Amino acid sequence: MSDRTILVWFRNDLRIHDNEILLEAVRKADKVLPVYCFDPYYFQHTETGASKTGNFRARFLLEAVADLRKNLQGFNAELIIRIGNPAEVIPQLAEEYHVNEVYHHREVAYEETRISEEVEAALWKMRLNLKHFIGHTMYHKEDLPFPIKDIPDSFAVFKKKVERDSNVRQCVPTPDHITVPEIADAGELPTLQQLGLNEPVDDMRATEYFQGGETAALVQLHKCFANIDQVTKQKNARNGVDCSSKLSPWISIGCISPRQVYWEIQKYGNNGNLLKLELLWRDYFRFMFKKHGQKFIKAKDAVQDLAPDADLLLQKWKNGETGVPLIDAAMHELNATGFISNQNRQIVAGYLVNTLKADWTQGAAYFEEKLIDYSPASNWGNWAFIAGVNDAKESKYTIATRLPKELEAKTDFVNTWQPSSIDEAGDLVRA
Structure with missing residues (x-):
């Protein structure tokens, strides 16, 4: 009987510890084929000309994939890296390595689920199963x-x-061994330039460096x-x-x-x-x-009362040129580092929606590009809550239109004021 091989398709689960698909593959197969695919879809430019994935987040991702490869090599295993459409790459590797089944963690946002469906359909033509896990x-x-x-x-x-x-x-336990097939071409980690991005410039004012x-x-x-x-x-x-x-x-x-x-x-x-x-x-x-699904954020159906100069106000917000120290400081920090505190995210989003009367979907898209920690459900869910376009009964931090009267200059970004707790944020929170 031939060896059973399971392809483990890594996506947003770049770890060895507490990784059910990796452990299950090790238990169920004679050999495991770890794969990561850089999908060009996520590195394209949007209709506005912005990058779908900004360079800070892309660098963080590259570091994370490199670390995953290094950690797998600690088990005498290897991570195959490819650039291309997963619906083409995964079936090709499955055929090349005589794979019996493919494992992956299920996603929930529509872009990610669409890609899964395309991979599943391509594998089904080969009479291979894409097994979904929740992790x-x-x-x-x-x-x-x-x-x-x-x-x-x-x-x-x-x-x-x-x-x-x-x-x-x-x-779940960490595997005690990982046996992989003989891999002829593991592939090289792409550069930012190969992904269509420039190397980010680390701002001297940043207090943290996020290593993927x-x-x-x-x-x-x-x-x-x-x-x-x-x-x-x-x-x-x-x-x-x-x-x-x-x-x-x-x-x-x-x-x-x-x-x-x-x-x-x-x-x-x-x-x-x-x-x-x-x-x-x-x-x-x-x-x-x-x-x-997408109905939760109702992005296409929502009707906003936009300001006449909403596009100009949106650009000022992006650049940190609103004239409000707290807002501008937070946006400067976001643009310079790819990260701001959760409270400040709620504040700048509420200001864009409630005060500037600009398009909330454009704000969410800007966060998608800039944030190192972008996650589709959290990002779009948060913005939809603040914009009031879903049916939920209350917001996480429903932002009032009035900002704090007293702002403190805490950092070189002018201000990173934060409430001592959610409930103590006063004017920024509605119970």
């Missing part, structure tokens, strides 16, 4: 207290029922909890200390799983509650996209 949420879909179609649209109700009636699964990859993710995981017993997040915020975990870039492409973060939080009691809440919001947005 991007803290709570597993099968452990929710309701089917997807009955998930409450209200986050408050969702949170209450899930926390009361569901449990977070333990992380599971190795850096695990370092950051331990770093963000190192002092949690000594100083609570609330006290840090009052003293002007940045208390963000900054784990979102690694979570967004799966260098670390939400479950890994959750179980680390459990060691620190109530001090990790805010981070746990953020993870639950990520889950909620993904489940809302699974339940409603």
